[in-house]
Amino acid sequence: MRIGQVIGKITMSRQDPAFKAARWLMVSPVEAQDFNTCCNKPPRLSKEPSVVVYDRLGAGTNDIVGFVEGAEATAPFDEPTPIDAITVALFDQINYQPYKG
């Protein structure tokens, strides 16, 4: 799971029937130096590429989310579903204390 900030929403005119009532978000991965402050103050836009993420939690713009990528992203579905990223958590607070030793 990675940490990201919702920076936009995406609507589709057509999509695979497997998605049903899907919501799609544009998520920018949060960089480590912004972990401690990102829940209170929007982090700077990451240099890492943004990801289109399937959302069932109702995350909104600027929310800090945990998103899972890869095969595990499809685990919540009964049927095989062609997604590769899904939101799995909305974060209230992140405590990041990198080990310096």
Add this chain to the structure above:
Amino acid sequence: MLLCQREDEAGKASAEPPFIAIDLFGAGMHQRVFVSTDGIGARGIVHDEHSPVRNFIQGAIDD
């Protein structure tokens, strides 16, 4: 959920970005741990075949 950072061969923090793992036994801050990235094993541990979890802490390393 815990934030984990990889360490390199010398035991220093790796430059790779930190990642999130679930922890079922209570690892402490800055403790060295083993992390499994096996999604099938992780779903077994949480007893939920529909859980999207992948990374889980398997154990703490004796220093």
